[in-house]
Amino acid sequence: MPFDNRIKVRANGPLLCTGDIEVFGPDGQLLEEADDVVLCRCGHSGNKPFCDGSHREAGFVHNGLPGSVTSDELETAGGPLQISVRENAMLVAKGPMSIVGADGSLAATRNKAALCRCGHSANKPFCDGSHKKVGFKG
Ligand code: FES
Numbered sequence: 001m002p003f004d005n006r007i008k009v010r011a012n013g014p015l016l017c018t019g020d021i022e023v024f025g026p027d028g029q030l031l032e033e034a035d036d037v038v039l040c041r042c043g044h045s046g047n048k049p050f051c052d053g054s055h056r057e058a059g060f061v062h063n064g065l066p067g068s069v070t071s072d073e074l075e076t077a078g079g080p081l082q083i084s085v086r087e088n089a090m091l092v093a094k095g096p097m098s099i100v101g102a103d104g105s106l107a108a109t110r111n112k113a114a115l116c117r118c119g120h121s122a123n124k125p126f127c128d129g130s131h132k133k134v135g136f137k138g
Pocket residue numbers: 013014015039040041042043044045046050051052053054055056
């Protein structure tokens with residue numbers, strides 16, 4: 001992979017984030033700083049924004065293959081990937097990253113991405129605003 005920070009979309013499961021990862025809560029508080037973080041994208045975790053395995057019981061289904069997505073030109077591979085939780089909405093990831101499908105193919109390189117965590121986007125793993133329609137809480 002060309003960049004250090006990577007978000008791999010797992011089929012029927014979470015976002016596997018590796019690299020220099022920082023996760024912030026809705027109030028900006030640092031929740032996690034690690035080189036390996038697993039984030040819920042099904043909307044059912046009891047430990048949001050982290051995956052607790054509830055996607056299996058919830059029967060979450062998505063092949064983990066991103067649809068059409070544009071890439072950003074990245075000037076550097078270095079620096080942290082900061083992922084912030086938006087209350088009752090998406091995850092906002094900022095920093096150099098590659099987004100990889102469940103089959104291992106590189107879908108995009110980005111400096112910023114809004115990622116679905118309600119499980120209802122029609123453009124997974126990206127947010128399409130569906131959290132509002134479904135009244136997502138979390
Ligand atoms: S993706 Fe695992 S609990 Fe939601």
